Amino acid sequence: MLGILKALRTTVSHLPRKPLTVQYPEVREELPERSRGLFKVVVDVTTEEARCRACTLCETNCPVQVIRVDYRNKYDLPAVDQAALARDRLAEQGAVDLSPLRPIIDGHLESGTGLNAVLQRVQDAYGYLPRAALQQLSLETGTSLSQIYGTASFSDRFRLAPPAAHIISVCRGTTCYAAGAPLVAQALREALGIDADGTTADGFVTLQSVDCLGVCGPAPVVRVDDRVHVAMTPERAHALVQELRVAEGVT
Amino acid sequence: MSERADRIEAAFAHVFHPSMVSAREGEQEVRVCAATTCAGSGAGAVRDAFRDELTRRGLQQEWRVVETGCRGSCDQGPIVSVEPAGVFYPRVSPASVPRIVAETLVGGRPVEDLLYRHPDTGRPVARAADVPFLLGQRRLVLALAGRIDPASIDDAIAHERYRAFVEALIADEPDDVIDAVEESGLRTRVGDPGSVGSRWRRALDGTHDERFVVCTADEGDPGAFADRTVLESDPHAVIEGMLLAAFAIGARHGVVRVRRDHAAAGERLRGALVECRERGLLGRDILGAGLSFDIEIDAAERMLVCADETALIASLEGRRAVPRIRPPAPTEAGFRGRPTVVSDAVAYAAVPWIVRNGAAAYAAAGLHEHTGTRVFSLSGQVRNGGVVEVPAGTSLRRVVEDIGGGARPGRRLKAVQIGGPLGVCLPATALEAPIDDLAAGSSSLVVLDDRTCMVDLARHLLSISQREGCGTCVPCRLGTKRSLEILERIVDGRGRDGDMELLAELGTYCSQGTLCVLGGNASNPVLGTLRDFADEYEAHITERRCPAGVCRALITYSIDPEACTGCTLCAQRCPAAVISGREGQPHVIDVSGCTKCDICRQVCPDGAVRVRSGVSQAVAPGTA
Incomplete structure (x- = not known):
């Protein structure tokens, strides 16, 4: 409670101040004529110490690789119990059967196929990427969990949580777009009662966009679970959701 | 012949099992296209129907039913051809x-009303070679697509696959x-x-000393399926190309x-790949010639973002697909830090043809100063979509209008979008340019x-690039996002001067200040449409009007x-019951509750539902 009040005090103290950011590109700050911008480490006025934590993120991400972080740790921080953290996160997802993982990891160790392909197979097996499976993968392949997580979270095609009972994917390719896919997507959203891509409140259907399926002749196309429906119309979209509901006994 | 040549030839002869060949020239067979698009329109059922019918008539010995790869004219699927006569049937149903079977296979004459009809004359076209879609093409890379069973290495070898590789091994x-x-x-x-x-x-x-050969059939941009077609229809061409590399x-x-x-x-x-390993290719x-090579x-x-080589390599290595600065180029330090050559599947599939027929013959296939052929996937609001291979230097108009048949009946060709979100949109007036300069x-x-x-x-295409960008370079990460917000504002009727x-x-700024292919080209569709279709932008911003009647915030439906x-x-049918x-x-449509779902316009048998846009064109009042 005291902590919340303290934080609130900071928030309130900032309220009367003007924002420090400007809405580029509508508003622009006047820069000196020959300004190229300079990066420097910000010094905290209260402690007179650098605010940099030497997290090395800037070093990793600099596109032209001109940043080098050279640091010594001057604080004596208590070590975080990583094992306990991992256990807690694992517990959130309940029991995951690791046996479907066996052939995937064996195949990977044998042929050395890339991590993207392995994660794809894990998702095919589980419907998403369970943390337990990723930990096991990391343990057996020697690839760090952070790298696996980095690759998995890079694109929206990997799911880190279980999906709904059905997945409806609307093709977002240009051909389907020109043939009326946006109208179909809108109709699906209306029929499912959701505003944007996502899962219905009852966990019945996940609506998502999918990259061009390459079935460009009979556009627009919609994939329901593994079946591709071609030449879709808004009307057929309504009917499709109805069929799914009937098949499932959901009204 | 040298001893080396004899040894390699002997080893290669061992690879080939002539008895397994299913598609010898001149033999009686029914070819059913089993590539993705035809399969999606029911080719599997057609194949089963042929097998059943032939068995019922006791003809299964005389006629084979072969599942082939793509013939190219994907909009006409499922496609069946009867060989050796070459009779071509589009849109076959079980x-x-x-x-x-009764008339063509047994009787030897085409079934007139099932044949392809010439779009201009309306006359039936019996032979595949005379279909306009295939007439304007020059098929080098796709020469065997749709002719062989892609699941059989013996079929491929019977059609001279791996010959170029064997000859190169012998020449050493x-x-x-x-x-x-x-x-x-x-x-x-x-x-x-x-x-x-x-x-x-x-x-x-x-x-x-260690080097890598990388082939990508990723085809990240929507509407592209040339690499997929090659892999589906003639995978051994790609493997042979990689072997030669x-x-x-x-x-x-x-x-x-x-x-x-x-x-x-x-x-x-x-x-x-499994067949190649079993046979020692x-x-x-390999073939006792001292070369060791395998493909995963x-x-x-x-x-x-994998349109960029360095991003592709990062992804293959299991990292995030983030491009890096060059030099060093991938040919210097690529996959696992070793020299790597990267090409698309279509390019590898062309290599065997070049090695066998000579560089000059391939170069001569192009028009004027252009060399070779180009493979394109043609789709959208066109009469005949599919996979097209044409001489390099062919004009865009020829591909879209002669081979593709132009816009669908009753519609007008407005533009051609080339190369996906990183490509350009050309107005219908600018189609004379040679195609390969545009769609590199x-x-x-x-x-x-x-x-x-x-x-x-433009908003749609930019939204793809924006979502797919890796976020490394600021001009791309912020620039595409802010541009997208502006475009969303315009199509929503809130555009500003x-x-x-x-x-x-x-x-x-975005195209100048970024590292990779994606960032450098993400703005192309926006800049191109700003130049060629400025009047449409102005109509949206100043008149709050969508001339094409697409943008939902700017249109109304009426009867x-x-x-x-x-x-x-x-x-x-109205889901909103208005x-x-x-x-x-x-x-009468009650405009206040209308969700603009377009169903009424699509179901109206009399074309009475109108889409209107802009204050200047008042919505028809129409009282009941």
């Missing part, structure tokens, strides 16, 4: 199979292979599009990136008609009381 002059590929002018679509041969030569200059640069490992969604292509390639000491498949979901990095050609709003199209100038400025016959169909009217009387 119900018409007994008639085809890797430099000659590189020379041939370099002189042929063969180009790749990956990365900075450029000469395949010069990349091979640069890879040889590296200091490392390995022989030329001395590589031991190859990787093929295939899209997971293209399951059929992946399966075909996987099967072909891949693995250690990396199946992943599509990523647009992609195979996709999407035809757009007058029902497309170019502003919304000066938005067009802002878009142009942000787009220019023309003159044309409405009061059939009640629209009122029955259409009212008595039977036989003109109906």
Whole structure:
């Protein structure tokens, strides 16, 4: 409670101040004529110490690789119990059967196929990427969990949580777009009662966009679970959701 | 013949099992296209119907039913051809199979009413070779697509696959292979599009002995399916091309990136690789010639940023697909830090043809100063979509209008979108340009008609690049996001004066200040439409009007009381139940509750539902 009040005090103290950011590109700050911008480490006025934590993120991400972080740790921080953290996160997802993982990891160790392909197979097996499976993968392949997580979270095609009972994917390719896919997507959203891509409140259907399926002749196309429906119309979209509901006994 | 030549020939003879060949020239067979698009329109049922009907008539010995790869004209699927006569049937259904068997297979004459009809004359066209879609093409890379069973290595070898590789092994002059590929002018679509041969030569200059051959069939941009078609229809062409590359640069490992969604292509390639290993065309000491090479498949979901070579390599290595600064180029330090040659599947599939027929023959296939052929996937609002291979230098108009048949009946060709989100949109007035100058990095050609709003199209294409960008370079990460917000504002009817100038400025910065192919080209659709379709932007911003009637915030639906016959169909189908009217009387849409779902316009048998846009064109009042 005291902590919340303290934080609130900071928030309130900032309220009367003007924002420090400007809405580029509508508003622009006047820069000196020959300004190229300079990066420097910000010094905290209260402690007179650098605010940099030497997290090395800037070093990793600099596109032209001109940043080098050279640091010594001057604080004596208590070590975080990583094992306990991992256990807690694992517990959130309940029991995951690791046996479907066996052939995937064996195949990977044998042929050395890339991590993207392995994660794809894990998702095919589980419907998403369970943390337990990723930990096991990391343990057996020697690839760090952070790298696996980095690759998995890079694109929206990997799911880190279980999906709904059905997945409806609307093709977002240009051909389907020109043939009326946006109208179909809108109709699906209306029929499912959701505003944007996502899962219905009852966990019945996940609506998502999918990259061009390459079935460009009979556009627009919609994939329901593994079946591709071609030449879709808004009307057929309504009917499709109805069929799914009937098949499932959901009204 | 030298001793080496004898040994290799003897080993190769061992590879080939002539008895397994299913498609000998001149033999009686029914070819059913089993590629993705035809399979999606029911080719499997047609194949079963043929097998059943032939068994019922006791003809299964005389006639074979072969599942082939793609014939190219995907909009006409499922496609069946009867050989050796070459009778071509589009859109075959299982119900018409007994008639085809009775009249064509047994009777030897075509079933007139099932034949393809010439779009201009309306006359039936019996032979595949005379179909206009196939007439204008020059098929070198796709020569065997649709003619052989892609699941059989013996079929492929019977059609001279691996001959170029065997001859190169016998000659034992890797430099000659590189020379041939370099002189042929063969180009790749990956990365900075450029000469395949010069990349091979640069890879040889590296200091490392270990080198890699990488093939990508990722085709990140929507509307592109040329690589998929090659892999599905003639996987051995790609494998042979990679073998020749390995022989030329001395590589031991190859990787093929295939899209997971293209399951059929992946399966075909996987099967072909297994056969090659069993027969000794891949693995250690191939054909006893001392070359060791193997290929692995990396199946992943599509990523647009993998249009950049360095991003593709990062992804193959299991890292995030983030491009890096060059130098060093991938030919110097690529996959696992070793010299790597990267090309698309279509480019590899062309290599065997070049090595066998000579660089000059390939170069001569192009028109004027252009060399070779180009493979495109044609789709969108066009009469005949599919996979097209034409001489390089062919004009865009020829591909879209002669081969594709132009816009669909009653519609007007408005623009052609080339090369996906990183490509350009050309107005219908600018189609004379040679096609390969425009679509260097992609195979996709999407035809757009007058029902497309170019502003919304730019928004759509930019939204793909924005979502797919890796976020490394600030001009791309922020620039595409802010540009997208401005475009969303415009299509939502909230455009402001000066938005067009802002878009142009942000787009220019983005293309100048980024590392990779994606960032450098993400603004192309916006800048191109700003230039060629400025009037549409102005209509959206100043008049709050969408000329194409697409942008939902700017359109209203109404029923023309003159044309409405009061059939009640629209009122029955309207999901929002805002259409009212008595039977036989003109109906009315209550605009306040209308969700603009377009169903009423689609179901109206009389075309009475109108889409209007802008204050200048008042919505028809129409009282019941």
